[in-house]
Amino acid sequence: MAVLVESRPIEFQAEGLLVKTLSAEQDLNASYRLRHQVFADRLEWVAKREDGLAVDAYDAFATSVGLFDDD
Incomplete structure (x- = not known):
């Protein structure tokens, strides 16, 4: 059985x-x-x-999500 990896970007605003x-x-x-x-x-x-960057082996396979305020 094949594993389906799907990556769809998300973006939404609230409050x-x-x-x-x-x-x-x-x-x-x-x-x-x-x-x-x-x-x-x-x-x-x-x-x-x-370099001031915290990167590990999992980042290559991860979906990173950010939370931003209006500032």
């Missing part, structure tokens, strides 16, 4: 917030920088990286 699939390299890198700030800099759960 001044935007939820969308991250596909642009700029958006993905911003999310990796935020992840690094949280888990490496603030919580110190993972080692700090010189």
